Amino acid sequence: RAGAHALLRVPSLDHSHLQRALQIGVEGIILPHVESASEAHGLVELCLYPSRTYRDDSHAAEARMKNQPFRRMDFSFAPPLVEFYGQRVAEFTRRQGESILIAVQIDTPAGANKARAIAKVPGVDMVFIDALRLSGLDVERIEEATRGAGKLLGGLLVPGCDAEDMFRAGYKLICAASDHTLLAQGSRICMKSLTKS
Numbered sequence: 001r002a003g004a005h006a007l008l009r010v011p012s013l014d015h016s017h018l019q020r021a022l023q024i025g026v027e028g029i030i031l032p033h034v035e036s037a038s039e040a041h042g043l044v045e046l047c048l049y050p051s052r053t054y055r056d057d058s059h060a061a062e063a064r065m066k067n068q069p070f071r072r073m074d075f076s077f078a079p080p081l082v083e084f085y086g087q088r089v090a091e092f093t094r095r096q097g098e099s100i101l102i103a104v105q106i107d108t109p110a111g112a113n114k115a116r117a118i119a120k121v122p123g124v125d126m127v128f129i130d131a132l133r134l135s136g137l138d139v140e141r142i143e144e145a146t147r148g149a150g151k152l153l154g155g156l157l158v159p160g161c162d163a164e165d166m167f168r169a170g171y172k173l174i175c176a177a178s179d180h181t182l183l184a185q186g187s188r189i190c191m192k193s194l195t196k197s
Helices: 015-023 037-048 058-066 079-099 109-113 115-119 136-148 163-168 179-196
Strands: 007-009 028-031 101-106 126-129 152-156 171-175
Touching: 007 101, 015 028, 015 037, 028 037, 037 101, 037 115, 101 115, 109 115, 109 136, 115 126, 115 136, 126 136, 126 171, 136 152, 163 171
Parallel strands: 007 028, 028 101, 101 126, 126 152, 152 171
Antiparallel strands: none
16 A cells, blocks of 8 residues: 565575565565576576476476376366366466566675676566675676666665665665664664663
């Protein structure tokens, strides 16, 4: 109702973390510490096809499918039911893929060096920049690569800038504070209130 959207930063490229996030119905996933296009591909695969495991061996997967009990069953008695179920599954998968925002967070010089390849990965919607951990040159390199790939820009609020500056620079998502910052500020306020009383 308030127009807020639920995005979740997962700790790592782990099937269980991403599956839990998708099951609770978040609208976007942010993966930190992305340093290569292969990691970005892995994120897209796990978000769009959560039933698969990361880097699933194709021969093993094919063997499992051949050995599935339903492969040996005769469904000719109820083709409309099977067709309907297949359509529903396909529609659910399509809608899930269209509705979730997939963002990669670049927060290391190694990731900045591969920014162009990371941003070009199909299925990645946004590149999220943690400028607090990067040099100005690295940030510019990532911004240029993201704009060149036609992807959305997001990031933490840069010290010395305000949100309007970043929006004017083309950012579509700005995180005004990190959990670490909020916890530290809250602790300081709590300590001040205790010392006054």
